[in-house]
Amino acid sequence: MAIQDYTIERVAQWLASARSAVVFTGAGMSTESGIPDFRSPGGVWSQNKPVYYDEFLRSADARFEYWRQKALAAADFERAEPNVGHQTIARWEREGRIAGVITQNIDGLHQRAGNRCVHELHGTVRWIVCVDCQAKYEPLPLLAWYREHQQVPACEECGSDRMKSATVSFGQSLPAETLEASLELARQCDLLLAIGSSLVVYPAAGLPEVARRAGAKLVIINRDPTDQDELADAVIAEPIGQVLTGIDASMRQLLR
Ligand SMILES: [Zn+2]
Structure with a gap:
């Protein structure tokens, strides 16, 4: 044996x-x-600079970059079984x-x-959360909206554009x-x-x-x-x- x-x-x-x-x-x-393993060669993080949580909170540009990367990665998640x-x-x-x-x-x-x-x-990519009021959203409609408008979606509850995946970002505990x-x-x-x-x-x-x-x-x-x-x-x-x-x-x- x-x-x-x-x-x-x-x-x-x-x-x-x-x-x-x-x-x-x-x-x-x-x-x-x-x-893909995001840390491996060819993974998302080898090709894109990750957006740190504090940048996400304070900069609209950083939030846009965050959504651009999320939309790229989302295609892999949507296909996976x-x-x-x-x-x-x-x-x-x-x-x-x-x-x-x-x-x-x-x-x-x-x-x-x-x-x-x-x-x-x-955390999980199965939810998008509003950082400001904690409202939770299904990701697919918001990702579709982002892809169509090339703009970060706003929270329907409070209007904030600090909407992120319910995942732990770099620099977030x-x-x-x-x-x-x-x-x-x-x-x-x-x-x-x-x-x-x-x-x-x-x-x-x-x-x-x-x-x-x-x-x-x-x-x-x-x-x-x-x-x-x-x-x-x-x-x-x-x-x-x-x-x-x-x-x-x-x-x-x-x-x-
Ligand atoms: Zn909100």
Whole structure:
């Protein structure tokens, strides 16, 4: 048996016997759905200078640039469908095998696959919010309006043009409640599967450490090596969808 198969079988055993398993996902989770990793070469951030939150708040030019970039990225989000990896994780939640999902992703694909307990550390593109009155809007009509008028849409409630995606911008702090709930989940789990994250962006990247200190096993599934590989109980560097379906199949064999 290949080493990788052996590792997958071992992880399947851990998942089958876990009291509280948690899944933590990063950009690599969604690349198989056609959403580029924004940090990778060719990604949005390699071609465009990101708009920082304080610039967004004070400058109409910055808000226009923000919408220009959002409209570009939105095309990828609109086309994307959950992949077999998302579907496997959704199935695990339905069957009570995992306590929840913590994600750095903003694409909402875990929820679309059927997960209910999802903590979105960096927010979501599924809503546009008004910074001034917190009114929430469906993104598609506003993006269409922007594309037609080439102008930042105004809030229907208060008239403000400080309308942004419900995502965490550069220079904006993470939502405190989501972060606290995620830390709590990490502290209470006995198995953490870190999937598709390079584990470098803090505080999200600190979650595996929190889980490990509380006695949880750490499994890292990522295409490239991460800084935390040495701390992990198992590391699998293969395509995510394939690995997760492999773990799932192996677990079902065990449970038969
Ligand atoms: Zn408003």
